[in-house]
Amino acid sequence: MGEPDATGRSARPWLRRTGRMLVLAYAALLVLGAWPSERTPVLGPLSRFAWDTLARMSVRPGMAIFQHESESNRVLVAHCLRVVGHASEGRETRLWSPTCPPRGPVFGTDYQDVVMQRATRAARIAPLLPEDGRLPRMMDPHVQRFVAIGDWFCRSPEAGAGRYDRVELTQQQLWRSTEDGRYLAGPPLVCAFDCGVTHRAPRPRCRLASGDDPAHALFPPVAP
Amino acid sequence: MSAGPSTRAVDRFFSPAPQAAMVACRIGFGALLFVSYAAKLPWVQTLYGPRGMGGHELASRFAEGAFGRDLDAPFRWLLYNGSETLVWVLYAALLVAALGFALGVRTRTCGAVALVLHALFLARNQYAYYGWAWMAKPFLLYVILAPTGRWVSLEAWRRGRRAPDWTGPGWPLRLLRLHVCTMYAVAGWNRLDDPVWRRGEAFFGALTDRRFARFDLDWWPFRAWLEPFSHVAFVAEPLAPFVLWVPGLGAAWAILLMALHLGLEIFANVGWWQWLMMTALLVFLPVGWVERPLRALDRRGHRWLGPPEPSPPDGPPAERSSSGRGARIRAGP
Numbered sequence: 001m002g003e004p005d006a007t008g009r010s011a012r013p014w015l016r017r018t019g020r021m022l023v024l025a026y027a028a029l030l031v032l033g034a035w036p037s038e039r040t041p042v043l044g045p046l047s048r049f050a051w052d053t054l055a056r057m058s059v060r061p062g063m064a065i066f067q068h069e070s071e072s073n074r075v076l077v078a079h080c081l082r083v084v085g086h087a088s089e090g091r092e093t094r095l096w097s098p099t100c101p102p103r104g105p106v107f108g109t110d111y112q113d114v115v116m117q118r119a120t121r122a123a124r125i126a127p128l129l130p131e132d133g134r135l136p137r138m139m140d141p142h143v144q145r146f147v148a149i150g151d152w153f154c155r156s157p158e159a160g161a162g163r164y165d166r167v168e169l170t171q172q173q174l175w176r177s178t179e180d181g182r183y184l185a186g187p188p189l190v191c192a193f194d195c196g197v198t199h200r201a202p203r204p205r206c207r208l209a210s211g212d213d214p215a216h217a218l219f220p221p222v223a224p
Numbered sequence: 225m226s227a228g229p230s231t232r233a234v235d236r237f238f239s240p241a242p243q244a245a246m247v248a249c250r251i252g253f254g255a256l257l258f259v260s261y262a263a264k265l266p267w268v269q270t271l272y273g274p275r276g277m278g279g280h281e282l283a284s285r286f287a288e289g290a291f292g293r294d295l296d297a298p299f300r301w302l303l304y305n306g307s308e309t310l311v312w313v314l315y316a317a318l319l320v321a322a323l324g325f326a327l328g329v330r331t332r333t334c335g336a337v338a339l340v341l342h343a344l345f346l347a348r349n350q351y352a353y354y355g356w357a358w359m360a361k362p363f364l365l366y367v368i369l370a371p372t373g374r375w376v377s378l379e380a381w382r383r384g385r386r387a388p389d390w391t392g393p394g395w396p397l398r399l400l401r402l403h404v405c406t407m408y409a410v411a412g413w414n415r416l417d418d419p420v421w422r423r424g425e426a427f428f429g430a431l432t433d434r435r436f437a438r439f440d441l442d443w444w445p446f447r448a449w450l451e452p453f454s455h456v457a458f459v460a461e462p463l464a465p466f467v468l469w470v471p472g473l474g475a476a477w478a479i480l481l482m483a484l485h486l487g488l489e490i491f492a493n494v495g496w497w498q499w500l501m502m503t504a505l506l507v508f509l510p511v512g513w514v515e516r517p518l519r520a521l522d523r524r525g526h527r528w529l530g531p532p533e534p535s536p537p538d539g540p541p542a543e544r545s546s547s548g549r550g551a552r553i554r555a556g557p
């Protein structure tokens with residue numbers, strides 16, 4: 001930055017001014033990016049530009065957390081998962097079937113459970129179901145991460161490791177009405193992964209099962 | 225000719241500022257990073273390895289560049305890593321760097337290494353984190369840019385480097401304050417139309433959601449008691465970007481927000497969000513509240529871990545105080 005003068009300031013003021021301008025520009029992007037773009041038509045495009053610019057630097061002005069569905073009169077209680085391996089001779093093995101909703105106090109974090117829950121949120125996957133049940137839009141990052149879960153159970157030494165021809169992942173959500181406290185179960189989403197696919201990206205077949213189907217419902221229609 | 229208001233504002237933004245809160249953030253963020261990654265030890269290869277969930281083994285079966293296109297581009301290269309050993313090496317390096325940053329050893333270097341490695345692991349498997357991990361990146365950067373290694377640091381203690389004036393460049397501190405405010409702006413303003421928040425049901429929802437709730441309790445009979453907490457948060461967070469800057473009231477608001485975060489941490493597990501925000505809010509507390517305990521800690525550190533003071537040029541070594549390493553030096557006969 002150059003030898004300091006008697007006041008201790010740099011002898012290259014242009015560098016100092018440039019640094020200051022960059023910091024101020026960054027601060028301005030933070031403030032603009034945080035502005036609710038949909039509420040202010042004038043600042044909206046600027047706000048979105050600021051948000052996108054910061055995103056390219058891997059920075060977010062903030063995060064919208066604890067959001068809920070619009071017109072919602074229910075809250076989510078649990079997002080339950082079960083993974084079953086099916087071998088060619090008909091043998092079935094439960095590879096993942098935690099108690100859901102969990103019982104008792106929970107103080108630690110099972111990070112595999114966290115990843116699986118977040119990657120398999122039915123709310124993101126169910127709208128993508130095409131008519132023939134095969135997941136479309138394999139470029140969709142949510143679909144890719146969902147596929148990663150099933151594929152891991154097919155191939156990982158900790159899980160299926162090639163012992164199964166097919167792995168079936170079932171997910172179901174449990175809600176609670178905020179009007180009368182009733183528990184409400186969503187339909188199970190069942191996706192089957194062909195473990196024999198090794199040379200290309202797996203494309204599971206998915207379908208929404210009936211909530212009354214005992215083979216796939218992860219909790220009874222009227223919950224705990 | 226006197227400077228205009230905008231020039232004065234800019235000069236004020238870059239003027240020196242007390243650094244105690246940034247030192248506290250260095251310790252807090254470094255410790256948070258260390259503990260959060262240490263807790264992932266049993267799942268390192270499952271989460272980050274090439275044969276883990278969404279790793280290189282799967283990515284290689286997609287068309288080139290087709291997998292993980294939404295990931296932060298500069299940091300996604302762990303997705304193409306085929307070595308489990310490299311994952312272990314980077315993981316260990318991150319733990320060491322985070323601990324070094326918290327303790328104040330090669331502070332800036334450790335901080336930078338921890339930040340980069342954290343960004344790499346986050347990009348490799350973002351579902352292994354809650355949102356705190358994204359906000360931690362710029363927060364860490366601001367603390368790295370501040371001279372926080374001068375105080376309450378092992379390195380300063382061991383070398384006997386004392387810096388009695390706890391001030392330094394103010395712009396990293398002000399950037400952190402600004403970013404804390406924008407965080408509350410985004411979180412708080414996006415809820416204004418949320419029906420669950422408007423009805424005061426948000427806390428009931430958070431405690432009922434067993435993905436996060438720590439306790440297996442039926443909160444339905446108590447939902448009316450939870451409404452005030454929802455309403456307080458519904459008001460406190462959207463107003464925080466403005467009120468935190470008001471002298472006096474800002475500190476009280478910061479304490480209110482800390483209390484909300486602490487309450488949520490007791491009843492819900494959303495990763496390290498609450499600890500990150502409680503630490504970051506220290507930048508809005510009165511300087512003395514943070515600086516006094518840190519100064520006391522710094523004095524003890526220098527006394528216990530600092531180099532022995534040199535002997536006077538004539539006569540026997542002086543009697544030392546009864547505490548610390550100097551106690552081993554005794555006066556001669």
